[in-house]
Amino acid sequence: MENERDAETPKRNGRRRLVLFPLPFQGHINPMLQLANILHSNGFSITIIHTTFNFPNPSNHPHFTFVPISDGLSETEASNPDLIALLSVLNLKCVKPFEDCLAKLLADVSEEPITCLISDAILPFTRAVAERLKLPRIVLRTGGVSSFVVFAAYPILLEKGHIPIRDSRLEELVPELPPLRIKDLPVIKTSNPEALYEVVNSMVKETKASSGLIWNSFEELEQPALNALRQDFPIPIFPIGPFHKHFPTSSSSLIKEDQSSISWLNMQEPNSVIYVSFGSIAAIDKTEFLEIAWGLANSKRPFLWVVRPGLIRGSYWLEPLPNGFLENLEGRGHIVQWAPQQEVLCHPAVGAFWTHNGWNSTMESVCEGVPMICMPCFTDQLVNARYVSNVWRVGVQLENGLERGKIEKAIGRLMEDKEMRGRALQWKEKANLSLRQGGSSYQSLQCLISYISTF
Structure with missing residues (x-):
C-alpha cells in the first residue's frame, strides 16, 4: 500500500x-x-x-x-x-x-x-x-x-x-x-x-x-x-x-455554473451580446432591478444576464419581473443564476460586459478586449470603475442612479464605439505580451x- x-x-x-x-x-x-x-x-x-x-x-x-x-x-x-x-x-x-x-x-x-x-x-x-x-x-x-x-x-x-x-x-x-x-x-x-x-x-x-x-x-x-x-x-x-x-x-466557483450560457451564446452574432453580472456579493433593490431589465429589453440587443439568488433585496430570484417579460423578448434575453464567466467573456458573441467592477471581473474583461459598462457598488470597485472609464478608457460608467433610458443610451454608445473597442483590444494584446x-x-x-x- x-x-x-x-x-x-x-x-x-x-x-x-x-x-x-x-x-x-x-x-x-x-x-x-x-x-x-x-x-x-x-x-x-x-x-x-x-x-x-x-x-x-x-x-x-x-x-x-x-x-x-x-x-x-x-x-x-x-x-x-x-x-x-x-x-x-x-x-x-x-x-x-x-x-x-x-x-x-x-x-x-x-x-x-x-x-x-x-x-x-x-x-x-x-x-x-x-x-x-x-x-x-x-x-x-x-x-x-x-x-x-x-x-x-x-x-x-x-x-x-x-x-x-x-x-x-x-x-x-x-x-x-x-x-x-x-x-x-x-x-x-x-x-x-x-x-x-x-x-x-x-x-x-x-x-x-x-x-x-x-x-x-x-x-x-x-x-x-x-x-x-x-x-x-x-x-x-x-x-x-x-x-x-x-x-x-x-x-473554483462556490456557485454552480449554468453551461446553457455557452450554448445560448453559440447561437448569437459576433460582438452582439451584452453580458451582465454583478458578482457574488453585491445586492440591488427591486426598483433598480426593474430599471435594468427594461433598459436591457429596450436596447433591442441580445443579453446574457446573471441574476444570482439573493441579488435582489427581498426576493429570491426573478419574482419582480412583470408577467410575460421573458416571453416578449422572443429569445433575445437569457437569464441564469450563475455563468462560467471566463468562458463567457472570451466567447466571440460577447460585445460588452456590464459589471460591478470587482477586480477579477475587471481583469478578465481587460484580458479579453471586452469594453465595460461600469456599475460599481462599494470599496475598490469604485476606484476600478474610474480607471476603466477615465484612465484605460475601455468603458462607460453609469452614475447618479439607474434609469432605463440612461441604460439604453449607455448600451448603444458602448456597442457602437469603435475607438473604445480598439483600445480594449490593445489592452488585451498588452496582457498577453506580459505573460x-x-x-x-x-x-x-x-x-x-x-x-x-x-x-
Whole structure:
C-alpha cells in the first residue's frame, strides 16, 4: 500500500511546500487558487488552509492538499450583510484555529518542510502567527494596485476631511489621488465606520511588514500605482497577473455554473451580446432591478444576464419581473443564476460586459478586449470603475442612479464605439505580451519563484 501511495504522488517528492490561506469569499478564493495552480506548475507542493465558511471544493483541485479549520462563526455572524463586521469577526475567531493548524503542519515530518505562508491581505492576523512560528509570510492582494494605493492613503484622506464622505462634495476631485473624485473613494456602508478604518489600516500595515507582495495585475496596466507603491513599501513586489491567463484551470466557483450560457451564446452574432453580472456579493433593490431589465429589453440587443439568488433585496430570484417579460423578448434575453464567466467573456458573441467592477471581473474583461459598462457598488470597485472609464478608457460608467433610458443610451454608445473597442483590444494584446517569455509578468513570476526558493 505504501508503494502504491508513493506511485500516486511522485511529483511531491523533493518539492518545496507552500501553505496558502484565502479569505473565504468568491472574489478572493478564485485568485488564490489560480495562484496556487501557477506555483504548483512551477514545482511547488500546495497545501490550502480554509475556513468551514464558504470553503472551496477540494475535488476540483486534486493536486492540492486541503486542510479545514473552524472559523467559529455563528449562523447570524456568517449571514451578516455588514461585510466589515463579518471581516472583523473572522480576523478574531480564526487566530487560534489557524495557528494550531499551521503549527501541526510544520510539525509533520512525514511531509516536505513548509517554505512559506501566502495569505490574503485582508487576513492581517496571519503576520503575528507566522512570526511566532518563524515562517516567512508573503501576501496576496486580490484587488488592483491602484485601489490599494488609495487604501494606503486613508490616514491622509481622513486628515484632509475627504472621508467620511459628505454628499455635498461627491463630484470634487481628490487632489492627492488623481483622477479620483470624492465619490470614487473606496468605502463601504457599515454600522461602524471606525471598524472600516481599522480593517483597512491593519491590511496596509501588516502587508507592509510582510516578506513580499503578489498582485493579480501586470506592469503595463498599473505602472504609476506600482511605482508609487515601490517607493512606500520596502518589500519585494511581484505583479504576475493576469492569473487566469497563465493556463486553463479548474473551476473554483462556490456557485454552480449554468453551461446553457455557452450554448445560448453559440447561437448569437459576433460582438452582439451584452453580458451582465454583478458578482457574488453585491445586492440591488427591486426598483433598480426593474430599471435594468427594461433598459436591457429596450436596447433591442441580445443579453446574457446573471441574476444570482439573493441579488435582489427581498426576493429570491426573478419574482419582480412583470408577467410575460421573458416571453416578449422572443429569445433575445437569457437569464441564469450563475455563468462560467471566463468562458463567457472570451466567447466571440460577447460585445460588452456590464459589471460591478470587482477586480477579477475587471481583469478578465481587460484580458479579453471586452469594453465595460461600469456599475460599481462599494470599496475598490469604485476606484476600478474610474480607471476603466477615465484612465484605460475601455468603458462607460453609469452614475447618479439607474434609469432605463440612461441604460439604453449607455448600451448603444458602448456597442457602437469603435475607438473604445480598439483600445480594449490593445489592452488585451498588452496582457498577453506580459505573460510571454521576456514579458513583465513572466519575468516577475521568475523573480517570485527564485525569491521563495531563498527561504
